Amino acid sequence: MSPMNEETKGQGAPRLGRGRDWILGGTLLLALLAAVHWSIGWGPLLAPWRELSPWLLGWLFLLTALSYALRAVRVHDYFRPRFNGQFPVVLRLSILHNTANNLLPMRAGEFVFPWLMRRYFGHxxxxxxxxxxxIRLLDLHFLALIAILILNLSHPSWIWWGLALLWVGGLALVVLVSGMGETARLAGDGKIRSIIRRVLLAAPGDHWLVARVYGWTALIWSLKFAAFTSLLRFFLPLDLWRLLAGVMGAELSSVLPFHGIAGSGSYELAAVAALAPLGVDPKLALAGAVNLHLFLLGSTLILGGLAFLLPKSAGKAAVSQAFS
Structure with missing residues (x-):
């Protein structure tokens, strides 16, 4: 069966997780609810929200929303000129993809991206x-750069600056790898070779495109970390590097072998695992992580709802321009 026929089979709704994924996700959610109830209490945990300035909350939400919008800018730039004139549709796609990622268990939301790309653009x-x-590899690359920043803040040294420069210089490998798609001699059967070749061909091959996409990636994560560390500081008055480490742990919960419904349980576990070795009381770390997660989920639901107001198509004129 050809790759195109295989893709045609997937035109229906995306796979939103297996039954056991939802069972495990539900178990993590119940475990989190029980842990908070018996170790902290929901009343004490939520009480600090009454003292949080609405202006500060609105500003942090704006930063988070801007990071979502920049994700759409990144996708739009990545696929240029195919998506020229269709940014509102790309924005809808990007926000719905991230909403699904934040709400579905076991990263099932990632399947929404290719499904919407086919549905909206025929990709x-x-x-x-x-x-x-x-795009995810570039995300992880920049998160590693933030990890180097955390190390420098905790133990200042010129070594970290040198390591950061070397790490950024490694982006040149993306351009080199992208050129291997047509010429590389790949092992394995025909189907595996075809998939690997298409992955290589999908890499951003132009060095200016790599620089732009990485720049958008840096802005996306910088805004998100600025918003999340500011909010976490309100609940946990810690040093900046510890706050960054806590947010980093929470964000990296997505790479765990288990991921709860809406990240519940896994998100908090990863944040506590990052903060507890740094001398933060696990109960305080858990309270801060839960409140940070509530902000994330609230922002996700608001932005996800607003995304449905955006258009699904840009009209015939824009489509003609995109493929000209």
Whole structure:
């Protein structure tokens, strides 16, 4: 069966997780509810919200919303000129994809991206998934750069600056790898070779495109970390590097082998695991992580709801321009 036929089979709704994923996710959610109830109490945990300035909350939400919008800018730039004139549709796609990622268990939300790419733009499922893989690799690359920043803040040294420069310089490998798609001799059967080749071809091959996409990635995560560390500081008055480490742990919960419904349980566990070794009381760390997660979920639901107001298509004129 050809790759195109395989993609055609996936035109229906995306797979939103297996039954056991939802069972495990539900178990994590119940475990979190029980842990908070018996160790802290929901009343004491939520009480600090009454003291939080509405202006500060609105500002942090604005930063978070801007980071969501920049994700759409990144996708739009990545697939240029195919999406020229269709940014509102790309914005809808990007926000719904991130909403699904934040709400569905076991990262099932990632399947929404290629599904919406096919539904809105007729883009191939495998090609969309391959492009998303490269975007996620750039995300992880920049998160590693933030980790180097945390190390420098905790133990200042010129070594970290040198390591950061080397790490950023490694982005040149993306351009080199992208050129291997047509010429590389790949092992394995025909189907595996075809998939690997399409992944290589989906890489941003132009060095200016790599620089732009990485720049958008840096802005996206900088805004999100600025908003989340500011909010976490309200609940946990810690040093900046510890706050960054806590947010980093929470964000990296997505790479755990288990991921709860709406990240519940896994998000908090990862944050506590990052903060507890740094001398933060686990109960305080848990309270801060839960409140941070509530802000994330609230922002997700608001922005996800607003995304449905955006158009699903840009009209025939824009489509003609995009493919000209």
């Amino acid at each position: 191939g499922l495998l090609d969309s998934a391959a492009a998303l893989l490269w």
